[in-house]
Amino acid sequence: MSVSHLPAYEQVKTFVKAQITSGVWQAGDTVPSESALQQQFGVSRMTVNRAVKELAAEGLVTRLRGSGTVVAQWHRISSMLAVRDIHEEVIERGHTHSCRVLRLEVVVADSALVQALGVPLGAPVFHSRIVHLEDGVAIQLEDRHVNPAVAPDYLTVDFQTTTPTQYLFASAPLTEARYSIEAAQPSAAEAKSLGIGRTEPCLVITRCTVSGAHVASQARLVYPGMRYSLRGNFQL
Amino acid sequence: MSVSHLPAYEQVKTFVKAQITSGVWQAGDTVPSESALQQQFGVSRMTVNRAVKELAAEGLVTRLRGSGTVVAQWHRISSMLAVRDIHEEVIERGHTHSCRVLRLEVVVADSALVQALGVPLGAPVFHSRIVHLEDGVAIQLEDRHVNPAVAPDYLTVDFQTTTPTQYLFASAPLTEARYSIEAAQPSAAEAKSLGIGRTEPCLVITRCTVSGAHVASQARLVYPGMRYSLRGNFQL
DNA sequence: CAGTGGTCTAGACCACCGA
DNA sequence: CGGTGGTCTAGACCACTGG
Secondary structure (H helix, E strand, O other), X not given: OOHHHOOHHHHHHHHHHHHHHOOOOOOOOEEOOHHHHHHHHOOOHHHHHHHHHHHHHOOOEEEEOOOEEEEOOOEEEOOOEEEOOHHHHHHHOOOOEEEEXXXXXXXXXXXXXXXXXXXXOOOEEEEEEEEEEEOOEEEEEEEEEEOOOOOOOHHHOOOOOOOHHHHHHHHOOOOEEEEEEEEEOOOXXXXXXXXXXXXXXXXXXXXXXXXXXXXXXXXXEEEEOOOOXXXXXXXX | OOHHHOOHHHHHHHHHHHHHHOOOOOOOOEEOOHHHHHHHHOOOHHHHHHHHHHHHHOOXXXXXXXXXXXXXXOEEEOOOEEEOOHHHHHHHOOOOEEEEEEEEEEEEOOHHHHHHHOXXXXXXXXXXXXXXEEOOEEEEEEEEXXXXXXXXXXXXOOOOOOOHHHHHHXXXXXXXXXXXXXXXXXXXXXXXXHOOOOOOOEEEEXXXXXXXXXXXXXXXXXXXXXXXXXXXXXXX
């Protein structure tokens, strides 16, 4: 009922989104051309063009004139904060990335994890704690709890060569994310892992990623305040 | 030369932006209807529609079907961070806003201000320092330097009834903004003004706003980490 | 009611890419 | 070269708003 009353371009968008979020079309895959979608939906090309153009503006796909449309490698949050790989981020700045895996284990879900991940109390949950280094200097402590339902092989991954973000992207398409940014003091353990003082202020990003019906993981990302800042620029 | 080769919809967008950033059309003013712009530029309505639709997506104007298009009250940065009034923000949460003006004075530009505002060394610059309270609790320390060229009457404003953001919006249309978000310890004076401990981490937003050819002001906004966080949500 | 924006069509020309 | 996306037109119908 209600679906059929949606604008045609919204129906095209919904279809493409569904293919991406369900994993049928993976990052890097090519999206059908405008003329193909036009025939599939029986609408004019302008309508298809609008749909795909808006998806490109939202960052879900990338378009190249003369070449085609492909599923984007990563997805934006509000166009400023990106759920992206710290490895790529560091490489993009022309620096080298390395990491130390501090923990990789199974823990038992306490009430906080029940809330965050939607698993039963006492259920097994994967936990990883990794320090990411940029040119040998610690810039991020990644403390992550992963829902085994979406990434059953999480504990067997070699996180020296693959980051958790990379692995989770590949195993469970991102459909939703919630985040908060705040300033906080690191815990004693966090300060030690990052090699900073206990009172040094840190930028803390807490992020829950959702894949379909499951919460895929909850991450607490701690950045030393002296070594990291979010920057932006805006022009009318 | 190059201007005439721009797409028609870009030319319409540029025209509308210019009217807004130059202050000819103020916040709340109605923008000419699509049919009016269509005749003015000699293009089809779809082209005008695209131009104005994109401006609405960017947050510059607000559209109401059946009513018309009006210039938006405030402008977004990357759709997450908004250059908006803290007064409105607090009111929107259903709380009461008040403030204490700690300083309102003329200072002499040092080298940092020369860099930031683009004024000559030793030139007079307005300076205000205001603590904003939400339900009586300090949530933001606003330390601002203002270019006298864009707001000559800045020192005579009653900041108990008008916030600096409100006044600057009205006197100098925003055309550009640069910002950074980081975690830092407050200075001794900042901690005292906010009524927090010297070692409490704070979220610090530094923002430069540009109006036309001038940098209008530079603001350092300090939020106690325990009382403020930026939150967001993102769905595919 | 007349005017507004929201959507849609069936064409069209162009610049660009890869083979 | 054929296929791609980028842009544009001159109409059209609709839902909504205001007087």
